Amino acid sequence: MNYRITILCENSVGSISGTLGEHGFSALVEWENSSLLFDTGQGFTLLHNAQRMNKNLHQLQDVALSHGHYDHTGGLLPLLRTCGGKRIFGHADILLPRYRYKDTGENISLGLPYPKEYLEGHGAVFDFSNQYREICKGIYMTGQVPRNTDFETGDSGLFLDVSGTVRDPFNDDQSLIIPTEKGLVILLGCCHSGLINTLEYAALLTGCSDIYAVIGGTHLGYCTGQQLDQTVSALRKWKITKLAASHCTGFNAAARLKQEFPAAFQSAHVGYSIVV
Ligand SMILES: [Fe+2]
Ligand SMILES: [Fe+2]
DSSP, rough: OOEEEEEESSSSBOTTTTTTOSSEEEEEEETEEEEEEEEOOOSSSSSHHHHHHHHHHHSOOOOOOOSSSSHHTTTTHHHHHHHOOOOEEOOOGGGGGOOOOOOOSSSSEEEEHHHHHHHHTTTTTEOOOOOOEEETTTTTOOOOOOOOOOSSOOOOTTETHHHHHHHHOTTTTOOOEEEEOOOOOEESSSSTOHHHHHHHHHHHHHHHOOEEEEEEEEGGGGSHHHHHHHHHHHHGGGGSSSEEGGGGHHHHHHHHHHHTTTTTTEEEEOOOOEEE
16 A cells, blocks of 8 residues: 655745645645544644645544644644644643744743644544554654664753743654555654664564665754754764655755755645655
C-alpha cells in the first residue's frame, strides 16, 4: 500500500500558485480512500491551501497532533467549523499552557489557542495516549519519546509558566511512523524531543533501522550550533534517502543540512508531496 504525504501548511510556499505560508506545520497523509491530517498549522492557511490543492478535508476523519503549540493546533477550530467533527489523537499534555520567555522579559503564549471543551463543542473527540500505537492503517504515533542523547538540549526559551522558570519538557512531542518497503517514513511536527532521540526511538519501536524519509520540523533552527553539529554527525549513520526538513528547521540549519546531505535534502514547503 502506498501513502501520499502532502504539506498543507508551512512557513514558505512552493510552486503551487495561490497557496499561502504561515509559521506552522500541517501534512496530509492519504491512502486508498482514507486520510489523516498531521497537525493543522496555526489556522490561517489550512483550509485555503487545502482547497487550492484540491484536498477535501470534509472526508477526513482523523487528526493527529504532534504537540500542543499553537502553530500546529490553531487550525483545529476552522477545520472543525468548516469540515465537521474529527477524532483527534495526541498526548494529554497538548492541553498545557506554554510560553516563550525572552531575555527582554517579554513572554508569548504558545499553547493550544482554544479550551478542550470548546473544541469538543465543535465536534472534536480527543483520544489521548503517551504510548506507541497504531492510529490508522499502517500509521503509528511514537508515544512519549525517551531523551537519550546528551547533546539534544533543545530550545532554552520555552517554558510552562509565564515567568520562564519551568522549562517545557515537551512530554507531548510525538512523531508519526509509517513503515514501508523502502524503510521507515517519519513525519515530525517540531521534534522538540530531538531529531536523533526520535529516530533512535522509531528504530527501537519498529525493529527497523532503515530510515527512508524524514519529513517536517526539526527545531534545529532554535537550538545551539553544537547541537546542530552533533546532529549532523549522528545523522550520517542513518543513510536517510530523503531528508525533507522544514518549518522550525529554519533557513540556516536547512542550508547546513543541504550542504551536508546534498542528495537527500529536500525543502518540505507548502505543496511538497511524496508517495511512499
Ligand atoms: Fe512549530
Ligand atoms: Fe513546537
